[in-house]
Amino acid sequence: MPRRICAISGKGGAGKTTVIILVAGEYAIQGKKVLLIDADPRQNLAEWWKRCEAKDNLPANIELHSAATQRSIETVLADQDGVYDVILxxxxxxxxVIRDTIIRNCDLVLTPIQPNQDEIKAAGEAATITADIGDRxxxxxxxxNVVTRVALPGRALEAYRLIRPFIANLRDNGYESTLMETEFTERNCYREIRNGLGTLQMLELTDPVMKGRAEVTAFVAELDRHLAANREKVGNV
Incomplete structure (x- = not known):
């Protein structure tokens, strides 16, 4: 059974697509077969894929499927079950309906947050949506929740300091919402891969890329721990 992970945010530009690409690249370099499903109307993931194809930088062990309807999502998930190790x-x-269908068919929901009030509000909305679908x-x-695009000055912002207590308050109110310990720092290499350079793991191992890869490796390891804990919990029900 593949791991099914989705990324949602009501705030555009939060870093949702970039996080998916980073995670996909890490799983792929581990030898896992990864399927990407782009169901966002903006099609940022599909656009990245086209740019990679044009530059002959399509990553190994990763495939992409664009899905515009509920039926197409359900069909591809049914057809590819057992073919892939990870579906993002x-x-x-x-x-x-498409968003709800995706959440309904995933093991875990990711929401990127940048240190500003709109992002924090979007994270709360995502937690509510996820909980409602889970209840049904x-x-x-x-x-x-994963903090993205953090620069050193950003950690001094009031909004950054509000993120942790905001997520803690969600948990206190019964939401299964957690703040990831690993954060994604603002890095040029994360932006560069969006221009058709493939995944982070395909870039030359410069010092900035090595730092980025260490960050992504830590994030995926943390993600796997959450997935394992959830599967254990489901198995004990």
């Missing part, structure tokens, strides 16, 4: 889905940020399915869907 880029979800629409707005309220839609009578299961718990973990909701993980």
């Amino acid at each position: 889905m880029d979800s629409p940020g707005v309220d839609s 399915q009578r299961r718990t869907i973990p909701h993980l």
